[in-house]
Amino acid sequence: MPANASLEELIEALRGLPSIGPKAAQRMAYHLLQRDRRGADRLARALDSALQNLHHCTHCNNFTEQAICERCLSTRRDPSQLCIVEMPIDLNSMEQTQAYNGLYYVLMGRLSPLDGIGPKELAFGRLITRATDGVVKEVILATNFTNEGEATAHYLSELLHARGIKVSRIARGLPVGGELEFSDAATVAQALRERRDFD
């Protein structure tokens, strides 16, 4: 064991965060230890609590502390529309437009064969079951307009069409290669309004 094992372990653990390199991890560790010990303790508690309490909504697959999340239980939303997004952060982008009142399904990823993420890893079976509940009349594909997001949309549209479900795709109001997360609400709203049949 090295002399400062707990410091080295903290720096290594921080490096595991997305897009944090070795220098940034060191700065974070020293910042937490020297200037924000309460913040460090808060983060440790928050990680524990999140790991323990959050799981996937059985309806929309988003993170929730309940079995079925508040949005899926809401009587104010239109259950005949099901919008499919890649990640929770994309759902937030959609909600910020205030242009959509249906329900969601969060894939928690996109097809990415190079990373070993296929239809099985994304549990497409669960999504098909959800979309063929007899209430859903239209599935709106809102995956990103990246290569992987497009491939995911095409794959899903074939699965859903084969089951006689109406499928649409949000419009290319977003720039080619753009991602929901980095688009302004007005552009996302426009893309939603101009969605077209997916064939």
Next chain:
Amino acid sequence: MPANASLEELIEALRGLPSIGPKAAQRMAYHLLQRDRRGADRLARALDSALQNLHHCTHCNNFTEQAICERCLSTRRDPSQLCIVEMPIDLNSMEQTQAYNGLYYVLMGRLSPLDGIGPKELAFGRLITRATDGVVKEVILATNFTNEGEATAHYLSELLHARGIKVSRIARGLPVGGELEFSDAATVAQALRERRDFD
């Protein structure tokens, strides 16, 4: 309490990390929950362990798990030289040069009146006690060449000079491999001013 309090608390806690904004905090939270739950648990444990085990070396003020750190206890280092740096990360930079074999004192900051960090907050009294132990013959000021680092160096040099201690400052100039053409004027001017006899 909101429905997903533990998710919102995790995002807020991650925002407390230096230079992490709201979007990055969201991405980190979703990444940890969806793709790296082991990493999240590891980080929580590492934070707990670091908070519990690490404190300041009574000699050099750097983080250590012992009362006095290994470097300060080493018999291979020259105790007559004391190099003052702002942060542990700066100490690491000095060590990587393999050009220094003396001891260190880590300020854990720099004078920054706007942030309310003065001589008292940096515990200059402890540093003076350390530097006047009768063994230290030279204090090398290696604070950064920022406005705040320079102010810190000037302030410390006056305190130390007043106690009859020899004080030096690491040199400013062109970087190794640097070319005049691509250096800023202030650096070239400084390199000219601090020129030394060529022999």
